[in-house]
Amino acid sequence: MSDPTVAPLFEPFRLGALDLPNRIVMAPLTRSRADHATLAPRQLNADYYAQRASAGLIIAEATQIMPEGQGYAWTPGVYSDEQIEGWKIVTGAVHAKGGRMALQLWHVGRISHPDLQPGGGLPVAPSAIKPEGQAFTETGFKPMVTPRALELDEIKAIVAQYGKAAANARAAGFDMVEIHAANGYLIDQFLRDKTNTRTDAYGGSIDNRVRFLIEATKAAADAVGADRVGVRLSPLSPFNDIADSNPGPLFQRAVERLSELNVAYLHVIEGETQGAREPENGFDLATLRKLFKGAYIGNNGYDPALAAQRVAGGDVDLVAFGRAYIANPDLVDRIRLGAPLAELDKATLYGGGAEGYVDYPALNAGAEAKVA
Template sequence: MALDPLFQPFALGDLTLKNRIVMAPLTRSRASAGTDAPNDLNVDYYRQRAGAGLIIAEATQISQQGQGYVATPGIYTSEQVEGWRKVTKAVHQEGGRIFLQLWHVGRISHTSLQPNGGAPVAPSAIKAKGQTYTKQGRVDFSMPRALEAEEIPGIIRGYLNAAENAERAGFDGVELHAANGYLLDQFLRDGANKRQDAYGGSVDNRTRLTIEALLTLCRVFPKERVGIRLSPVSHANDLEDSNPTALYDYLVRELDALKIAYMHVIEGETQGPRDPQGFDFGAMRKSFHGAYMANNGYDGALAAEAVSEGRADFVAFGRAFISNPDLPERLRQGAPLTPDDKDTWYGGGAEGYTTYPTLEQAKA
């Protein structure tokens, strides 16, 4: 079969993944109101999708300060840890593997979501264009304040606490979210980072926080169970950089030296075209000797081609997993995919979340 490369097992450190199909982290905004803890609905959702070689659970804030949208889950309270423990147990019972994506949104937030109604934090006090979701509905992002140098160790401690909690919750590993215009990406890019201290200016300074965060995660999980998500040319959340090639050439060499498990790369615009915009993703792949996870606009044929030709070790699928809980089996059989309902992407209950049928259920 043309898609056979996707169904070969893959050794990710000491973990054996049953196929090369990864469920990408997908924000669905269905954490419990008041606690931002996962609940039984979330357990069912992830259990249904355990046929993936690896699930990367939705972006999960490391602290209240790290939250940017209403009803997204956290990993900083005991209740949240218990909620996630039920999720990981369900996935493992189905023979799946699951990592948690650790998230701090930085300036992509609103005062109503922040501790004591404070301003969101960022590398520099530059407001992003765009809106977020709060209990009151859609609102513009709030004006952020620049993090003081003495606050940055607290950010690192937040990542440490989150990783320790992820381990307690039973996750097989963690992924550091350094993409899509959130805090670490804001530090990476000179469009948002105008600092003049050790965390701003030169490329090595702008990558410093990301590297420090990764080193912190590797204190909790073996480096073979730590990954990172990057989006080199995405303009998501109003983010720019004057020279992404120089930035990511340097960063990828540093990641390679750390020998972490994988790089998860959004090739093109987040939720947009695969246009490389002059960026050489192939060179990025060659510079990193760990596993390469490709993402953005892949269908089964394109994913199988990328794996077969060595351009990727595994491929992350996002929207297709929303409405096809048994996506690997559908790809294996060449079965049609169920279209998703965009109106139920964020918030709500079971409808459009756990109600999509498997191929077997649809036939019945």
């Protein structure tokens, strides 16, 4: 028997070019299970996503737009023919189950290590400022290094690559793309004054620091249509050693500019990534919702009750669930039935094979009968 308290999550929704059957989104989740030689997805990845195709929308894991964009071992790309063909297997499997799928486009910037860079080069960033933390390489965790500041012509080339990657994603069968501008990666590094000390057109003023985000998003929108593009932001999160001295005006301006591009949605990590929803010295996230004329996806710390409450109240249009989707391939059914959620195995989150990836069981008939 369905749980009536979560009924708002099961209302259909028009998201850009797509009709979604429910308001439940699978958030992008790095799992480091691409082919080790080609960084292409494979049948194992197709099985994983197909198990979760009942989501209103699947946003596939962060995927590097170019070799220099990689920051973790065995994460997939979308820049080679082998990778595009691999993603076709994934999107085909999801579509066969009636699902819809976006690809998150990613450049990690300074959150990398020479072991993960072509020719062992330095990671790149807006400015040569070393991040605190360790990089996940093929031989284990290693301290991150001081990156190399990008030249202007390199910035233009990366912007163009966002457009190329969006086109590659559509060629691979994705319905939409999401620009990853959150969690301390390259676009976020341009936005924040802790990581961007440039004195050219990409640094200094808020409009200058927002420039790279807008150019990358526009490149993707020009390639595939604005109604097939979303953007992810994390205005209050310190993840990956990121910060800004005055995030309120910065992110309000960023959202105003994104709204002008008519992109389909804004996907916001509300609070600290995987942490508190309302950290100290935060600002009113509702302001971003008001400034953006497209759809708003809320993310971070949601349970079904909070998700339903915020959808019903108009605070969000959709809700993205992250780690709950790892151990619950049938999360939509579990929410509908009010069934308990399975716990994930942290030991199998990154790397490896089928274990902890495609072997989490769905509800069986006995469990459904018990809930009913």
